[in-house]
Amino acid sequence: MRTTEDGARVAVATADNEHEWQQDTWTAAELAPYVGKEVTLDLHDTRHGAWGWFSVDDFKVPVRNFTAPDQLLEAMLFERRRFGEERASLEATRSTLEATRSSLEAAQSSLEEARSSLEAERSSLEAEKAASDQR
Structure with a gap:
């Protein structure tokens, strides 16, 4: 072993x-x-x-044979505490993922606004160029 x-x-x-x-x-x-x-x-x-x-x-x-109810209770509480710590860790990870998702959504929204702004700027420049070419 x-x-x-x-x-x-x-x-x-x-x-x-x-x-x-x-x-x-x-x-x-x-x-x-x-x-x-x-x-x-x-x-x-x-x-x-x-x-x-x-x-x-x-x-x-x-x-393991428990010799007293207190030992069994202690073991059960230990397992419950361990499970609780694992659950808390998973919940913290979930919160982090949700915050990251919100940040990504905000970044995507900002990128879409920037793209719209650039498209408007391009259209404006093309219109100015067309007007300049007609003169």
Whole structure:
């Protein structure tokens, strides 16, 4: 097993390569430092030759048992707080996007006004040139 954060190996079991069933376990105490962290279980076939295989079965991941209602409440409040922080972050992002959209709409309106003004100026200059050419 290794942590995804830094790739450090945190629990290792090696097979004896005798093609016999082998059970590997780690105690709760061995895994305690990694509670709440993301880990992966990496399986490697290091045997060399024409073919190889391995199989794995019966993964058991213990679920935290709360010993008191207060601990359960604390865990629920933590998750609610975490969800609330994520929601607040999403709402802030939405507000930023709405402000950006408003700014873009205002810029588009300004560009349209500038274009209209330039078209009017061009028409005026063309009229002046036509009048000048007729003289």
